[in-house]
Amino acid sequence: MTDSKVWLITGAGRGMGVDVAQAALAAGNRVVATARDAANVTAAIGEHDDLLAVSLDITDTDSIDAAAKAAIDRFGRIDVLVNNAGNFQAGYFEEMSPEQFRAQMETNFFGPLNVTRAVLPVMRRQRSGHIVTITSTAGIVSGGFGSAYGASKFALEGWMESLREEVAQFGIRVTAVEPGFFRTELLVEGSSTLWPALSIDDYADTAATIDGWKSMNGKQSGDPAKLAASLVKVVELAEAPARWVAGADAVQAVKHKGQTLIDQANAHLDLSTALDHDDDADVD
Template identity: 90%
Template sequence: MGVDIARAALAAGHRVVGSARDAATVEAAVGEHADLLAVSLDITDTASIDAAANAAIDRFDRIDVLVNNAGNFQAGYFEEISPERFRAQMETNFFGPLNVTRAVLPVMRRQRSGHIVTITSTAGVVSGGFGSAYGASKFALEGWTESLREEVEQFGIHITAVEPGFFRTELLVEGSSTLWPDLSIDDYTDTASTIEAWKSMNGKQSGDPAKLAASLVKILDLDEPPARWVAGADAVQAVKQKGQTLIDQADAHLDLSTGLDHTDDAA
């Protein structure tokens, strides 16, 4: 998805800083372009993040948009994911974007302008079985962006969470962005078949990441960009259904939910 976003931004006339663990892979994927700066960046390494931000300022004098897109998918039932793997999921999907944003926010505050876009997921609104680690990381991003939005709007900085549905990216490519559970518990008898079901989805997702990228560039050009952009018909349906489910759950036990305030003793 990052490659398509970079290409769409360049095609729209924007200057782009493209990052990867190895800068050479950026130019190999996107191609050479006068307005492209390829930098090496590891979202878990603050030194490399600071170096990349400084390189962007040296080349282009400012940073107007940050797109937090890096991430991976730790699949599996909660009990079959080791604590180390669960923490690693949070380190990449949650703390990684936080690390990059910490480096860029001071620049945007000085500018009194900017737009931070964080790719979360439909799984940041609607999580499900076999996705507890991934869902936790994406829910955390949603909560963070919601609070950050209120904190930085005073500086003219916009915050947008992008919630894609299923898009035909490398997320489900084994050995690339997907990790299968590292533990095995006999009671979870369908683990193997569930893994095969996930694998079978690779390359068959309905969403076109190039179309998402083109639409995202249009979102960036809006004077008042949305707090959330739900991307994909499947995502829209899932988020709407979750919204109604939350309303139903809030209304389900009003007799027990309300009337819980302190009752002051009579004077």
């Protein structure tokens, strides 16, 4: 049993958020578990003396402020924020409407920013805290049919890198989590996955690609309960990692991307490294 902390978890009405909330409770922590409808949290997790279920929409700043206040009113502090809520806007870039792309950024990128903006003043006053944001392997390695999703997750990665440096002075730790494929509800039809609104003949394989994504549901290799239990251990580490890559498939993908970046940096050194001003040259 570790010292009890207060966790605030978004997207805890289904999927991985439920597993994270249950793992945090099992480790002796107090948990503020949030979802758009708090009833979904209670239905998924049940009643617990150390659990507060709160309604929170990560795109609605009023509901975020109310949830943060409810957490403080009940437990007096917030020690760990887990930005977990999000969705998957699948599709080729040209077949997504501008509204779909913006909605993906609003939820997956600005949503965690909104919640963190409400929680940071609490952690600064405490001079302690840990911000954990669930990004994705797609935040390191994006691919076709994932333009909007990859963009939102890459944006989270860049924000988290900067935020880590900004808030370390206040004793606040920051960790990005990059899961691979886990058996969650992400690919469940009508749940967390949205499909492209437009149709362009040149992308003739769209229907087959959608069927391929749908067929993966329930067959992903990762166990979200194991990820949640390991995440609790990551939060307990004396030195918080900047990134925690979750899943054997994710580790392999991130390692390959790292080597690819090195190879790309070295590919045209003659063109890349001879770009400085020649300060010794004569100036007419």
